[in-house]
Amino acid sequence: MATVQGRRAFLRWAAVSGGAGLLSSCSRNTGSAAANSVTGGAASSAAATAGGAARTQGGAAAPRPSGSPTPADWTALGHDLSGPLVRPGQAAYTVSKRLFDPRFDSLHPAGVAYCRNPHDVATCLAFVRKFGLPVAARCGGHSYAGWSSTSGLIVDVTPMAGVNVSGSTATVGAGTKLIDFYSGLAARGRAVPGGSCPTVGIAGLTLGGGVGVVSRAYGLTSDNVQSLQIVTADGHIRTCNASTNADLFWACRGGGGGNFGVVTSFTFTTHPAGEIVLFFLSWPWSQAARVISAWQSWAPHAPDALWSNLHLAAAPGGSIPSIQVGGTYLGSLSAASAQLDKLYAAAGSDPSSPFMETTSWLHAMLVEAGCAGLTVNQCHLPTQTPGGQLSRASEYAKSDFFTKPLSSHGIGTLLSGVESFQRVAGAPGASGGIAFDALGGAVNRVAPGATAFVHRDALFQAQYTTTWPVGSAAAAVARQHAWQQSFWQSMRPYASGQAYQNYIDPALTNWRQAYYGANYTRLTQVKAAYDPHRVFRFPQAV
Numbered sequence: 001m002a003t004v005q006g007r008r009a010f011l012r013w014a015a016v017s018g019g020a021g022l023l024s025s026c027s028r029n030t031g032s033a034a035a036n037s038v039t040g041g042a043a044s045s046a047a048a049t050a051g052g053a054a055r056t057q058g059g060a061a062a063p064r065p066s067g068s069p070t071p072a073d074w075t076a077l078g079h080d081l082s083g084p085l086v087r088p089g090q091a092a093y094t095v096s097k098r099l100f101d102p103r104f105d106s107l108h109p110a111g112v113a114y115c116r117n118p119h120d121v122a123t124c125l126a127f128v129r130k131f132g133l134p135v136a137a138r139c140g141g142h143s144y145a146g147w148s149s150t151s152g153l154i155v156d157v158t159p160m161a162g163v164n165v166s167g168s169t170a171t172v173g174a175g176t177k178l179i180d181f182y183s184g185l186a187a188r189g190r191a192v193p194g195g196s197c198p199t200v201g202i203a204g205l206t207l208g209g210g211v212g213v214v215s216r217a218y219g220l221t222s223d224n225v226q227s228l229q230i231v232t233a234d235g236h237i238r239t240c241n242a243s244t245n246a247d248l249f250w251a252c253r254g255g256g257g258g259n260f261g262v263v264t265s266f267t268f269t270t271h272p273a274g275e276i277v278l279f280f281l282s283w284p285w286s287q288a289a290r291v292i293s294a295w296q297s298w299a300p301h302a303p304d305a306l307w308s309n310l311h312l313a314a315a316p317g318g319s320i321p322s323i324q325v326g327g328t329y330l331g332s333l334s335a336a337s338a339q340l341d342k343l344y345a346a347a348g349s350d351p352s353s354p355f356m357e358t359t360s361w362l363h364a365m366l367v368e369a370g371c372a373g374l375t376v377n378q379c380h381l382p383t384q385t386p387g388g389q390l391s392r393a394s395e396y397a398k399s400d401f402f403t404k405p406l407s408s409h410g411i412g413t414l415l416s417g418v419e420s421f422q423r424v425a426g427a428p429g430a431s432g433g434i435a436f437d438a439l440g441g442a443v444n445r446v447a448p449g450a451t452a453f454v455h456r457d458a459l460f461q462a463q464y465t466t467t468w469p470v471g472s473a474a475a476a477v478a479r480q481h482a483w484q485q486s487f488w489q490s491m492r493p494y495a496s497g498q499a500y501q502n503y504i505d506p507a508l509t510n511w512r513q514a515y516y517g518a519n520y521t522r523l524t525q526v527k528a529a530y531d532p533h534r535v536f537r538f539p540q541a542v
């Protein structure tokens with residue numbers, strides 16, 4: 001089983017096919033298929049909170065539900081669906097109820113409906129409306145809060161997967177995993193910007209924005225949506241684009257997954273997928289302050305062709321933290337080198353272990369996904385695709401956007417925060433750190449109100465993460481979590497106060513402002529128009 005590494009978690013040099021490279025993608029640790037008892041309490045409380053939201057977020061008075069569904073009602077639902085319905089007690093249930101993170105394995109949905117088409121989705125929504133059941137849409141299952149699960153019915157869209165390219169557009173099933181998205185597009189010489197983790201779902205990613213390699217050149221994933229199909233709470237199958245259901249179309253580009261309906265397909269504008277330069281650089285930790293200072297003045301202002309991230313990471317127990325810069329360049333190796341020389345000059349030193357290569361688009365996406373030595377087929381979970389070699393993993397995440405460069409005091413606080421993780425009595429094999437993604441470029445050329453994704457003035461975004469091996473002691477994980485909260489708290493004077501809605505954070509109290517800012521009021525109006533009875537609800541639902 002391959003250890004899945006994170007572009008936005010922690011970078012680690014490794015020998016990969018085609019040269020020295022970097023295993024990266026979702027998470028640092030090898031997960032096991034076994035349930036993780038460590039954070040069962042957190043998962044249970046997530047479910048409990050979701051139930052509470054159903055009672056307190058009321059909205060307009062909902063039609064009175066007709067009691068709990070009986071076993072016969074569930075059987076009838078199963079007959080009405082063209083895809084399978086999995087219920088507790090069935091052999092497939094243990095795997096069907098899982099999300100990506102094992103800390104949510106203690107959640108127990110009443111049913112998981114694998115929807116093969118929009119009509120299946122409408123049938124599920126009629127069922128939950130009739131019985132007043134909680135419902136959650138699920139695609140890749142990567143919600144950091146576990147909110148693609150529920151005590152009621154999971155509407156799983158993964159059977160609606162596939163990429164159909166026609167000219168410069170691509171229609172993509174809402175259940176498509178990112179690695180299949182990239183591979184389906186690349187087979188026709190096309191690309192759409194997206195995130196790095198191969199098992200993240202296109203639906204969750206796109207609905208909350210979608211930040212990743214080439215976003216500075218081509219925008220967010222959601223900026224490339226031309227049209228989408230969605231089943232709203234009333235069971236209607238609607239097309240949304242600039243001229244039809246335009247308000248819903250606006251909300252579905254950054255308004256966050258799970259809020260307005262169940263999306264069944266997206267149509268994207270595509271871009272040519274030629275060769276691309278990949279680079280990975282590292283410096284000794286003693287140079288960290290200078291490298292951070294140089295990176296933040298360089299990466300957000302570089303030509304759009306350049307995209308870059310910066311990772312600082314530490315492990316419990318006193319080893320020296322690491323600082324690494326990675327990225328891509330749309331152009332020649334020599335032009336990429338010229339850009340990197342500017343970073344080295346600003347940092348005052350060359351990296352100790354530079355790596356740069358020109359490669360095919362798909363190989364670059366595999367490397368970013370942590371699948372450099374794997375085939376596309378292997379770059380999946382084995383429970384999702386036979387032959388898949390990835391494993392699930394656990395992670396806590398918080399986020400920030402930064403609209404101003406960090407002062408020297410801010411850089412000092414950042415370094416102290418990372419270094420302090422070495423003194424945390426975390427789990428053996430744990431990691432903690434921060435990953436910055438450069439913004440600017442095409443992302444910031446879109447007006448904050450043009451789509452629901454409001455964060456259009458940041459230089460970079462950051463993700464604070466901590467990971468641990470499955471089965472770690474709960475107390476050690478709790479200490480890591482406390483470290484992360486305190487690290488994030490220490491950076492309050494320097495961050496903008498906005499947070500990325502796709503790094504959904506149950507601990508964020510001012511989430512409306514942090515995720516949506518001035519767009520929140522309009523989002524509530526769209527919610528009232530398309531889901532007046534709040535069929536779709538979770539603790540941070542619009």
Ligand SMILES: Cc1cc2nc3c(=O)[nH]c(=O)nc-3n(C[C@H](O)[C@H](O)[C@H](O)COP(=O)(O)OP(=O)(O)OC[C@H]3O[C@@H](n4cnc5c(N)ncnc54)[C@H](O)[C@@H]3O)c2cc1C
Pocket residue numbers: 008025026027136137138139140141142143144147148157174194195196197199200201202203204205207208209210211212256257258259261262263264502503504
């Ligand atoms: C390891 C990891 C790596 C990540 N890397 C990146 C990255 O590189 N770039 C980036 O921008 N983000 C990244 N993310 C964040 C990611 O974009 C979000 O977690 C996203 O919501 C995951 O989507 P999903 O479909 O996999 O998850 P799910 O848990 O299935 O869904 C997330 C939310 O969307 C809802 N939803 C799912 N399907 C639908 C649908 N069809 N219609 C309506 N609502 C739906 C769910 O109900 C839930 O609320 C990463 C997350 C993780 C855990």
